[in-house]
Amino acid sequence: MSNVLAFRQPDTVRPEATGKGFALMHRKIMELPFYRTDSEAVHLWMHFILTANHAPGSVSTELGEVIVRRGEFMTGRNKLELETGIDGNRIKYLIGKFEKLGMITKSSTKKFSLIYVTKYDEYQPNFVPTDCQQSAITNLDTSRTAKEVVPTDCQQSATNNELLNTNLISKDIKCATGDSKSANQRQKISCEEVWQCLKDEVPEARGWRTLTDERRNLIRTFWTKANKIARDLDGGQPLTIEGFRGYLQYISRSCRWMLEDRPDQRTGITWRKKKFDDFLKAKLYIEVREGDKDDR
Structure with a gap:
């Protein structure tokens, strides 16, 4: 865990009540070329990582079922502006910048965009930290190991689009x-x-x-x-x-x-x-x- 920062709410705030869940962020984010010079770019990039699907799933749209991969999410510029407080034109510029740097790929329709974080696994490893594993759950099969049990306050929430x-x-x-x-x-x-x-x-x-x-x-x-x-x-x-x-x-x-x-x-x-x-x-x-x- 020396290379990973853990972000979660204080124990006094229950994720079940707030809809927020556990997330990880690799320290490699500090190696981004704009980390020291562009706080809005860092803000938007972290938002992308925390918004992307933790697991693949499908979303019903007026264009039919859309498969959303792990590391991908559906959004739009207006929605991103509301969620982050960053100006819409600035968001458009930063998305283009992220694409040029190979950080994301984007596909768009008239209704929405799908943004894929190309190295999502480097920022959100597909495991649960040891200190968030539940030691015992009486209502589950006792043959399960602790690593197979993820307590409620460490589960990825719907905010991260996990279906x-x-x-x-x-x-x-x-x-x-x-x-x-x-x-x-x-x-x-x-x-x-x-x-x-x-x-x-x-x-x-x-x-x-x-x-x-x-x-x-x-x-x-x-x-x-x-x-x-x-x-x-x-x-x-x-x-x-x-x-x-x-x-x-x-x-x-x-x-x-x-x-x-x-x-x-x-x-x-x-x-x-x-x-x-x-x-x-x-x-x-x-x-x-x-x-x-x-x-x-």
């Missing part, structure tokens, strides 16, 4: 769908994680300052209904936290009207941007998935 493979079953969100898998095999997701997704992906929307019981019930009800819709649309696959994140990312890219206050010149009324509550409605979910709410 979840199982349905949401937790004491916070109780929307079991009758799957035969045992509780130990299911991925547990909390209402706090869903709230964090909303804050991460649609920060321009009118948000919440606290998570009330009423809002928890709204999340549970939405997930039960949206899960059935997702199974119909995705060949029987349940709605996962990453699927929910993809739904919000699509809105951020293709349904900008939902995230802006827009004056109606005919009536003189200003239509306010949507609130978090609006994105937790099954009707909007299916309409967005079917492309009926795209910007005109």
Whole structure:
């Protein structure tokens, strides 16, 4: 571990509640030619590494299923500007600079770009540090070694675009769908994680300052209904936290009207941007998935 820096939140902050997870950063980042001279370039480069997929997966888009490799992520210049605070024109210049230096490759459509960190494994080794391995978990098979067990606060979070493979079953969100898998095999997701997704992906929307019981019930009800819709649309696959994140990312890219206050010149009324509550409605979910709410 002498060559690797570990970045994680203090023990007082639970990743389950914030949506943030464990990440590694190799000290070789200090060898970058612009490390001492361009802090924005360093900021953007670290953002690329921390945003890239920790594991390969697929993302549903209006162009069909897109395979996203380990070390790759889907984004756009406007989204990067919102996430980093760096000016959009500056981002465009830095992406070109990274490409010339061989640090990334990029492929683009009219709707999004796929950015691949060419040496991702050098910055994010595919292992779990010893001090983050869980010594014992009573509800797992005792034949597993410590290295095979990754505690919740060391797992790569959905913020890093790692796709979840199982349905949401937790004491916070109780929307079991009758799957035969045992509780130990299911991925547990909390209402706090869903709230964090909303804050991460649609920060321009009118948000919440606290998570009330009423809002928890709204999340549970939405997930039960949206899960059935997702199974119909995705060949029987349940709605996962990453699927929910993809739904919000699509809105951020293709349904900008939902995230802006827009004056109606005919009536003189200003239509306010949507609130978090609006994105937790099954009707909007299916309409967005079917492309009926795209910007005109």
